[in-house]
Amino acid sequence: YVLQGTAFQMHAAKEYGTLVRAYEIAGSWVAIDSFADKRPYFFTFLVSLVHDFTGYRLINIFLVNVALTPLFLALVYWLTRTVTGRGPALFAVGLMATLPLLGQNATGAGMELHNLTMIALVAALAVLYLRAPDDDRLVALVLGAVLLSQSRYESVIFVLPTVFVIVLGWLRAGRGLLPWPVVRAPLLLVPYAWHNRVLTATPLHWQLQAGQTSRFSLDYLANNLAGAWAFFFSFTGRLANSWFLSGCGLLGVAWAGVCAWRWSRTAPRLSWSPEVIALTAVATGIVANITLLMFYYW
Known part of the structure; x- marks a missing residue:
């Protein structure tokens, strides 16, 4: 509503x-x-x-999410292919398409799918920028990050990984790139600050539960972790989850840890490609985002 x-x-x-x-x-x-x-x-x-x-x-809001779905899956394919190949990219799209939560948002009226699409888009722009840093690609990346910050409350976090990618691009280019749209871009974040100030000054909009006095608190961590575990590994069929994908995710995290350990023991260490650097930066933002949400009231 x-x-x-x-x-x-x-x-x-x-x-x-x-x-x-x-x-x-x-x-x-x-x-x-x-x-x-x-x-x-x-x-x-x-x-x-x-x-x-x-x-x-009324149907227009649903049509927007329907239109965003193939765009998001296309970005998932492209991002996966940049670091692996065609087969794993198709497999990644297939896994993503089997997630009930994605289908729920693709046919719903929420803004979560739009936020996901913007995260994937910024990741793609970061990859393109690090491959060949120039003014046009930098402007696209910065404007993408600004728009992402207006997609969900906590998505402003991704401004920090974007700044990191920008600095790395300067180092790769051997010079600082500061076209005028990038210089003026911080002003585009001022409305976000104003909006957040209004929200902070209006506790009624927080929609807190009985007994809660703050939007963020360490007291929320235990319940949020328990709720996340119950969602990811629920077998009841009443939630839009996939315990199979959750299990695959845990295996993927374990494998990533093994690869990182092997890389740290390799001499000389292999340098990271621009694609891996960009996706790692965005992934760091995602981890920070999820971590922040664990201290948020629900």
Whole structure:
């Protein structure tokens, strides 16, 4: 409801806010009351653009997620192929497509699939930039990171891995690249800071449970870890999880640890390719994102 209301307000009134009350006055739809939602507004902005082209329809928000699904899977294929090959890339797409949670978001009205697509897009832009650092690729990467920061509350974390990739690109190029769009890009993060300040000053929007007084706390860690384990390895069929993929993920983490240990004992050590560096930086952001969420109220 909130995402739909925000997209409608951006479409009809060209302002950011979630509609609460509106009346038809002399043939015009007049918004009487709205509030600033706690969610970033990039996804609702995309939905409002679809409303602008087709007229307001409830189905539009679902169509946006349907359109994002093949784009996300294509990015998964491309990213996997850059570090492995065609076969593993197809296998990765197949595994991702079997995840019930992906299907739930692909046919739903949430903003999670959009956030995933933006993370994959920024990872792809980071790979392209590190392969051949230049002004155009740097601008694309920076603008992608700015848009990603407006996709979900915690996605601003990915600004830090992006800065790391940018500096590595400078070292590879042997010079600093600072085109004007990159110099001005930090100003594009100011609306995020304003939005977060409004949210911080409005505890009602936090939607805390009884007895909770903070959005982030060490007290939430135990329950969040237990909930995550119950989701990943549930056999009840009542959750949109896949215990098979969770098991494969644990094996993958173990294998990555073995490979890292072997690499550390290799002399001379093999240098990392631009693709591996870029994906490792983004993966670090993902780990930081998940870690932060473990201290968040739910």
